[in-house]
Amino acid sequence: MDKLAITPYLDEISVLITSHLQQVLPAAWEVPARLKEAMNYSLMAGGKRLRPLLVIAAAEALQGSREAAIPVACAVEMVHTYSLIHDDLPAMDDDDFRRGKPTNHKVFGEAMAILAGDALLTHAFYSVVQASKQHGIPAEAALAIVEDLARFAGPSGMVGGQVADMEGEQGLTELDQLRYIHEHKTGDLIVFCLKAGGRISAASSEQLQALETFGRSIGLAFQIQDDILDLIGDESKLGKKTQSDVKQQKVTYPYFTGLEGSRAEVERLTKIAKEAISNGVIPHPERLIGIANYLVHRDH
Amino acid sequence: MDKLAITPYLDEISVLITSHLQQVLPAAWEVPARLKEAMNYSLMAGGKRLRPLLVIAAAEALQGSREAAIPVACAVEMVHTYSLIHDDLPAMDDDDFRRGKPTNHKVFGEAMAILAGDALLTHAFYSVVQASKQHGIPAEAALAIVEDLARFAGPSGMVGGQVADMEGEQGLTELDQLRYIHEHKTGDLIVFCLKAGGRISAASSEQLQALETFGRSIGLAFQIQDDILDLIGDESKLGKKTQSDVKQQKVTYPYFTGLEGSRAEVERLTKIAKEAISNGVIPHPERLIGIANYLVHRDH
Numbered sequence: 001m002d003k004l005a006i007t008p009y010l011d012e013i014s015v016l017i018t019s020h021l022q023q024v025l026p027a028a029w030e031v032p033a034r035l036k037e038a039m040n041y042s043l044m045a046g047g048k049r050l051r052p053l054l055v056i057a058a059a060e061a062l063q064g065s066r067e068a069a070i071p072v073a074c075a076v077e078m079v080h081t082y083s084l085i086h087d088d089l090p091a092m093d094d095d096d097f098r099r100g101k102p103t104n105h106k107v108f109g110e111a112m113a114i115l116a117g118d119a120l121l122t123h124a125f126y127s128v129v130q131a132s133k134q135h136g137i138p139a140e141a142a143l144a145i146v147e148d149l150a151r152f153a154g155p156s157g158m159v160g161g162q163v164a165d166m167e168g169e170q171g172l173t174e175l176d177q178l179r180y181i182h183e184h185k186t187g188d189l190i191v192f193c194l195k196a197g198g199r200i201s202a203a204s205s206e207q208l209q210a211l212e213t214f215g216r217s218i219g220l221a222f223q224i225q226d227d228i229l230d231l232i233g234d235e236s237k238l239g240k241k242t243q244s245d246v247k248q249q250k251v252t253y254p255y256f257t258g259l260e261g262s263r264a265e266v267e268r269l270t271k272i273a274k275e276a277i278s279n280g281v282i283p284h285p286e287r288l289i290g291i292a293n294y295l296v297h298r299d300h
Numbered sequence: 301m302d303k304l305a306i307t308p309y310l311d312e313i314s315v316l317i318t319s320h321l322q323q324v325l326p327a328a329w330e331v332p333a334r335l336k337e338a339m340n341y342s343l344m345a346g347g348k349r350l351r352p353l354l355v356i357a358a359a360e361a362l363q364g365s366r367e368a369a370i371p372v373a374c375a376v377e378m379v380h381t382y383s384l385i386h387d388d389l390p391a392m393d394d395d396d397f398r399r400g401k402p403t404n405h406k407v408f409g410e411a412m413a414i415l416a417g418d419a420l421l422t423h424a425f426y427s428v429v430q431a432s433k434q435h436g437i438p439a440e441a442a443l444a445i446v447e448d449l450a451r452f453a454g455p456s457g458m459v460g461g462q463v464a465d466m467e468g469e470q471g472l473t474e475l476d477q478l479r480y481i482h483e484h485k486t487g488d489l490i491v492f493c494l495k496a497g498g499r500i501s502a503a504s505s506e507q508l509q510a511l512e513t514f515g516r517s518i519g520l521a522f523q524i525q526d527d528i529l530d531l532i533g534d535e536s537k538l539g540k541k542t543q544s545d546v547k548q549q550k551v552t553y554p555y556f557t558g559l560e561g562s563r564a565e566v567e568r569l570t571k572i573a574k575e576a577i578s579n580g581v582i583p584h585p586e587r588l589i590g591i592a593n594y595l596v597h598r599d600h
Contacts (some may be wrong), residue, residue, distance in 0.1 A: 025455060025456075029455070029456040030456055030460070031455045031456050031460055032455075032460050032463040032464055032467065034463065034467065035455055035459070035460060035463045036455070039455065082418075086414055086415075086418060089411075089414065091409075091410035091411045091414060092411050092414065109391075110391035111389075111391045111392050111466055112463070112466075114386055114389065114391060114392065114414065115386075115459050115462055115463055115466075117418075118382075118386060118417075118418075118421065118459050119454055119455040119459040119460075121418065121421055121422065122421065122450050122453050122454035122455070122459065123450060123454045123455055124450075125425050125446055125447075125449070125450040126447060126450035126451055126454060128446075129443055129446055129447040129450070132443060133447075138439075139438075139439035139440040139442075139443045140439045142439075142443055143429055143432060143439045143442055143443050143446070146425055146428075146429055146443070146446050147425075147426060147429040147433070149425070150422050150423060150424075150425040150426035150429070151426055153422050154419055154422035154423045154426060155325060155329070155331045155332075155335055155336070155339065155419040155422070155423055156325075156329040156330055156331050159335070159415050159418050159419040159422065160330070160331055160332050160335060160419075162415055163332040163334065163335045163412070163415055164332055166411055166412075166415075167332065167334065
């Protein structure tokens with residue numbers, strides 16, 4: 001499947017997830033209006049919906065239920081969104097814009113941005129439980145998804161990667177440090193998506209392992225590609241200032257391996273990813289392969 | 301059981317939970333050292349361990365396993381601790397001290413304090429799962445605890461209460477607004493403790509309802525008592541400046557009902573709490589009753 005053939009699927013899932021994210025808080029709940037507004041503002045601020053897509057594509061690669069995958073797909077987008085809100089705060093990256101729109105704290109103030117992030121992170125776990133309560137995923141599988149989400153998003157996962165990134169701003173000297181940051185800050189949540197999709201579809205441990213290898217490889221490839229695009233990309237396409245990392249003297253992948261070395265690494269990792277799911281262990285790997293090709297060839 | 305008879309039990313649980321909180325991150329995990337330090341700093345900063353106590357006492361009131369209750373008790377203390385770290389931030393209450401010690405962001409900086417809070421909140425859900433994986437609580441019960449934790453700590457629970465509190469700083473005009481804040485900012489997590497203890501011990505829905513009524517009532521009584529102590533309490537015993545809420549012109553319960561009216565309300569709520577669990581539906585309510593008496597008579 002080539003790059004273009006996957007785009008209708010990407011668009012379909014993006015529309016589906018955006019629609020579900022709009023109603024992610026149960027209507028009967030009493031939630032302060034301004035908090036709900038702040039949560040929705042960032043959830044609706046666009047983005048590729050890459051993580052929800054991976055959950056659903058993984059579930060469907062094993063012939064699992066799309067309906068059951070949706071609450072988990074929404075959960076991971078909530079976790080991703082909370083991490084962006086907190087990362088943008090003045091005490092962190094101090095960003096005024098994201099995807100061409102004012103960041104959450106610029107619109108709602110710092111206190112509300114912190115709380116909207118906290119609320120999204122907390123509510124993500126509620127959403128995972130709904131895969132079991134509303135769509136019949138066995139409690140054991142849903143509980144394993146909760147455990148994975150806590151682990152891959154927590155102190156040894158995404159938050160750990162964010163801390164390492166912050167500490168690394170004082171100067172990274174080794175590629176291994178950067179790989180650690182990429183693996184945890186971005187990669188872990190992507191691995192979660194693949195495994196969660198697998199668990200929704202009652203994957204065997206062999207299948208979970210294949211999905212994890214796929215996720216680990218495309219997660220790192222995705223982040224290296226991000227570093228490359230940030231260096232060479234077109235400002236309007238990326239929706240943020242390019243070379244911003246260079247200006248902030250942030251060390252990225254091309255700094256260590258050069259642009260061509262980084263491109264070769266993206267190709268190498270994408271190949272590993274595709275091979276892991278193409279040996280018959282995953283019944284329908286075509287869309288996951290299409291997504292891997294899409295990510296490596298994307299220009300924004 | 302009078303106030304004094306319960307204190308050995310309180311002390312025993314406090315020591316037990318503090319010891320478990322010290323090893324709450326699996327030893328094999330790679331967690332950035334400074335993040336681990338920041339998480340532990342606030343987890344070990346003292347406090348009454350009231351919430352873990354309520355989880356364990358509720359589980360034991362139904363003859364459930366203390367061992368299985370411990371990971372859930374640790375989880376609720378992590379959620380409570382994260383909420384304190386984030387509340388203390390400059391963008392929120394801007395507090396330099398808590399329990400006589402510098403607040404997390406004064407020691408580790410704002411960025412790390414935000415991330416340590418995020419990590420504690422995330423890891424709380426991991427800890428709940430361990431009650432099932434390590435201590436045989438059925439997956440359905442553990443998943444219900446996850447759902448309750450997300451609901452009572454999330455946008456319609458604790459975070460919602462925090463937002464209402466923040467918005468109320470511009471001036472509360474009605475007691476109902478203050479009750480909403482108390483019910484959600486403090487009360488919901490206390491209700492969670494009681495229900496979670498019940499779920500660990502396979503409580504019937506009638507028993508869960510009794511525990512919820514008990515929790516709802518002592519939760520509000522606890523917060524009104526806090527307002528009273530803040531007005532009249534002894535500075536050294538509270539470990540923070542008294543009348544601080546008055547100085548900040550923060551509206552508290554005695555503002556609406558007077559000191560005697562507030563005391564009467566604490567007594568009334570405590571009576572409701574005790575009656576809810578004393579009608580035979582809870583096999584061993586004695587310690588929960590002892591805790592209710594302790595809370596209403598505490599002087600710090």
